[in-house]
Amino acid sequence: MRLLVVEDEARLAAALQRGLEAEGFAVDVARTGPAGLDAARHGEYDAMILDVMLPGLSGYELVRQLRAEQHWLPVLMLSAKDGEYDQADGLDCGADDYLTKPFSYVVLLARLRALLRRGAPERPTVLEVGDLRLDPARRRVTRADAEVTLTAREFALLNYLMRRPGQVISKIELLDHVWNASLETAPNIVEVYVGYLRRKLGRDRLETVRGVGYRLAM
Amino acid sequence: MRLLVVEDEARLAAALQRGLEAEGFAVDVARTGPAGLDAARHGEYDAMILDVMLPGLSGYELVRQLRAEQHWLPVLMLSAKDGEYDQADGLDCGADDYLTKPFSYVVLLARLRALLRRGAPERPTVLEVGDLRLDPARRRVTRADAEVTLTAREFALLNYLMRRPGQVISKIELLDHVWNASLETAPNIVEVYVGYLRRKLGRDRLETVRGVGYRLAM
DNA sequence: CTCGGTCCTGAGAACGCGCTGAGGACGCCG
DNA sequence: CGGCGTCCTCAGCGCGTTCTCAGGACCGAG
Numbered sequence: 001m002r003l004l005v006v007e008d009e010a011r012l013a014a015a016l017q018r019g020l021e022a023e024g025f026a027v028d029v030a031r032t033g034p035a036g037l038d039a040a041r042h043g044e045y046d047a048m049i050l051d052v053m054l055p056g057l058s059g060y061e062l063v064r065q066l067r068a069e070q071h072w073l074p075v076l077m078l079s080a081k082d083g084e085y086d087q088a089d090g091l092d093c094g095a096d097d098y099l100t101k102p103f104s105y106v107v108l109l110a111r112l113r114a115l116l117r118r119g120a121p122e123r124p125t126v127l128e129v130g131d132l133r134l135d136p137a138r139r140r141v142t143r144a145d146a147e148v149t150l151t152a153r154e155f156a157l158l159n160y161l162m163r164r165p166g167q168v169i170s171k172i173e174l175l176d177h178v179w180n181a182s183l184e185t186a187p188n189i190v191e192v193y194v195g196y197l198r199r200k201l202g203r204d205r206l207e208t209v210r211g212v213g214y215r216l217a218m
Numbered sequence: 219m220r221l222l223v224v225e226d227e228a229r230l231a232a233a234l235q236r237g238l239e240a241e242g243f244a245v246d247v248a249r250t251g252p253a254g255l256d257a258a259r260h261g262e263y264d265a266m267i268l269d270v271m272l273p274g275l276s277g278y279e280l281v282r283q284l285r286a287e288q289h290w291l292p293v294l295m296l297s298a299k300d301g302e303y304d305q306a307d308g309l310d311c312g313a314d315d316y317l318t319k320p321f322s323y324v325v326l327l328a329r330l331r332a333l334l335r336r337g338a339p340e341r342p343t344v345l346e347v348g349d350l351r352l353d354p355a356r357r358r359v360t361r362a363d364a365e366v367t368l369t370a371r372e373f374a375l376l377n378y379l380m381r382r383p384g385q386v387i388s389k390i391e392l393l394d395h396v397w398n399a400s401l402e403t404a405p406n407i408v409e410v411y412v413g414y415l416r417r418k419l420g421r422d423r424l425e426t427v428r429g430v431g432y433r434l435a436m
Numbered sequence: 437c438t439c440g441g442t443c444c445t446g447a448g449a450a451c452g453c454g455c456t457g458a459g460g461a462c463g464c465c466g
Numbered sequence: 467c468g469g470c471g472t473c474c475t476c477a478g479c480g481c482g483t484t485c486t487c488a489g490g491a492c493c494g495a496g
Contacts, residue, residue, distance in 0.1 A: 042328030151472055168357040170240035172233050176323035187233075189474065191454055198455095209357050210453065210482075211370035213240055369483055407485060409443060416444095428442065428493070437496105444491070451484075460475080466468095 001116065001159065002026045002177060004048040006036030006062070007078070008055055016049065019105060020112075024139075024152040026177055033057025040066055040073060047074040047115055049108075074115040076108075127162040129216060132201065134162050148200055153178070157193050161206070161216040170213035190214075219334060220244045222263040224254030224280070225296070226272055234267065237323060242343045242354040244377065247398055251275025258284055263291060265333050267326075270297035292333040296321070347383040347436060350419065352376060366418050371396070375411050379424070379434040388431035408432075 003025045007013040010031075017027045028043065030036035033056040040048055040062075052059040063075055127134045131144040139155060141148045150158065156178045161169065171187040179189065194214055198206055207215045221243045225231040228249075235245045246261065248254035251274040258266055258280075270277040281293055292314045315329050345352045349362040354377065359366045368376065374396045379387060389405040397407065412432055416424055425433045 038328060038332065042331055153473065167355055168240050170237040172237040172323050173240065186475080188454085188476085192456085192474075195455065208454070212236055212357055215357070371484065404486080406443090406487085410445080410485075413444065426443070439496085440494095442491105442493075445489095447487090449484105449486080451482105453480105453482085455480085456478090458476090460473105462473080463471095465470085 001047075001156070002028070002043070002045045003112075004028050004030065004036065004039055004043060004045040006030045006033070006039075006048065006054065006059070007051045008032065008053070009051070019109075023109065024156060026156065026179075031055075033059070033062050037062050037065060040071065045073060047076065047112065049076045049078065049112070051078050076112055076115055127159070129162050129165045129218060130205075132162065132205070134159060143201055150197075150200065153193060154196055154200070157190075158197055158201075161214070165216045166218040168209045168213050168215045173213070219265075220246070220261070220263045221330075222246050222248065222254070222257055222261055222266040224248045224251070224257075224266065224272065224277070225269045226250065227269070239354065240357070241327065244354075244381065246395055249273075251277070251280050255280050255283060258289065258291060259287070265292040265294065265330060267294050267296065267330070270295060294326070294330055294333055345377070345380045347380050347434060348423075350380065350423070352380050361419055368415075368418065371411060372414055372418070376415060376419075379432070383434045384436045386427045386431050386433045391431070 001024070003020055005013060005016050005020075005027055007016065007029065008031050013029050013031070017029055020027045028039060028045070030039045033054040035056075036048075036050065036054065037057060039045075050059045050062065054062070057065075059077055063077075066073065066075075133142045134140070134155075141150055141155065141158065157174065160174065160177050171190045174190050175185060175187060179185070194206055194208075205217055207217055209215055219242070221238055223231060223234050223238070223245055225234065225247070226249050231247050231249070235247055238245045246257060246263075248257045251272040253274075254266075254268065254272065255275060257263075268277045268280065272280070275283075277295055277297070281295070284291065284293075294315045294317065296317050296319060314333055317326060317329060343353065343355055345354075351360045352358075352373075357373065359368055359373065359376065375392065378392065378396050389408045392408050393399045393403060393405060397403065399407075412424055412426075423435055425435055427433055
């Protein structure tokens with residue numbers, strides 16, 4: 001699950017990132033309104049956590065812009081409750097949920113999970129490819145109706161692959177989305193985890209495309 | 219979509235090439251400043267990804283030179299953020315966008331797409347010539363709806379040929395684009411791989427034009 | 437027909453990618 | 467503290483891929 005956090009306050013952004021990553025999300029952070037908008041447009045996130053007060057472009061304007069461009073990414077808005085903006089405004093402009101600062105981290109998580117469960121309307125909440133089934137909300141994977149237990153990392157990897165079955169996905173892209181790693185890190189870790197998945201899901205489910213990447217058999 | 223990557227660090231260059239090719243781009247790599255400049259002048263690319271630190275000619279100088287010659291190829295610059303040069307310099311000398319190392323691959327992709335969007339509209343991702351079909355994203359080739367498995371090099375060669383069906387393409391050009399090879403390497407390797415392709419695709423698909431090069435039958 | 441050059445192809449060597457098992461670091465829980 | 471599970475690093479290995487090479491086929495010119 002990929003999240004975009006748009007927050008200019010460095011400390012809060014870092015805390016959110018760390019916390020959410022501990023939950024198994026892949027988190028990207030943008031520091032300004034325009035940067036956030038750009039990332040949301042192109043990044044294929046599952047949800048966005050968005051501060052209202054941002055340099056360059058306010059959270060409200062950002063969502064309005066995004067919706068105008070037909071992006072239906074779930075948005076969870078954060079704002080100081082000092083009155084200038086209020087909750088109605090936030091929901092009005094197209095956000096899916098709303099939280100006022102200071103908020104409890106547990107509440108944020110709960111709201112976020114709820115959002116993700118709803119998902120974008122056109123995307124099914126349960127991914128199915130062949131006899132594989134993956135439920136992001138319940139964090140469950142079954143193969144031919146038999147449950148398969150995966151570690152957080154394995155789950156994240158499979159989740160990513162199942163969103164683009166049949167396509168070849170490069171190791172860098174996997175490193176980037178599943179590990180949030182830079183280009184310098186050794187791609188061997190991907191090979192290792194593909195190995196783990198193969199052991200649990202069956203040998204020929206994940207095809208190696210030599211010199212390029214991996215493909216989930218359809 | 220054709221991209222030119224100018225980067226001297228071998229590992230990063232290779233990673234970028236793979237990742238971007240998996241996205242369906244046709245990627246050429248140049249290792250030095252002068253080589254990059256030369257390629258940019260003649261290559262008809264849709265965009266260029268350009269490192270700042272390069273042997274022979276810096277990225278800055280390269281762009282400046284290019285712009286002075288009236289080439290308006292979109293340029294995405296990469297640089298270490300260790301201060302010596304800064305972002306303003308980069309944009310100043312004519313680059314269209316700027317990224318500091320280490321950067322995330324998603325961000326690079328997003329910025330690149332944004333750059334390309336300003337330019338020409340995207341071409342269809344699947345190439346078709348006769349009953350041959352090549353899908354760069356899925357890394358798949360079919361001949362009369364039957365799948366053909368190709369090695370990386372074979373795929374790269376066919377990919378290049380299929381972008382200009384009916385045209386005669388010289389061995390040097392193929393060496394240059396498919397192998398990224400210097401002029402010293404023996405052109406026999408091209409003959410060998412044309413042989414491999416003929417074996418897999420059918421004898422009369424690739425025509426030899428003696429003394430000149432090869433042509434993909436339309 | 438002969439000759440020079442170009443192209444084709446099979447054999448095999450060299451290389452490097454990807455796979456795997458072993459094991460260390462770390463955090464969590466009893 | 468010790469046991470456990472997860473995550474990751476590392477080195478060795480196997481094998482597919484890539485490339486070199488040499489001999490022969492083919493083609494065009496004279």
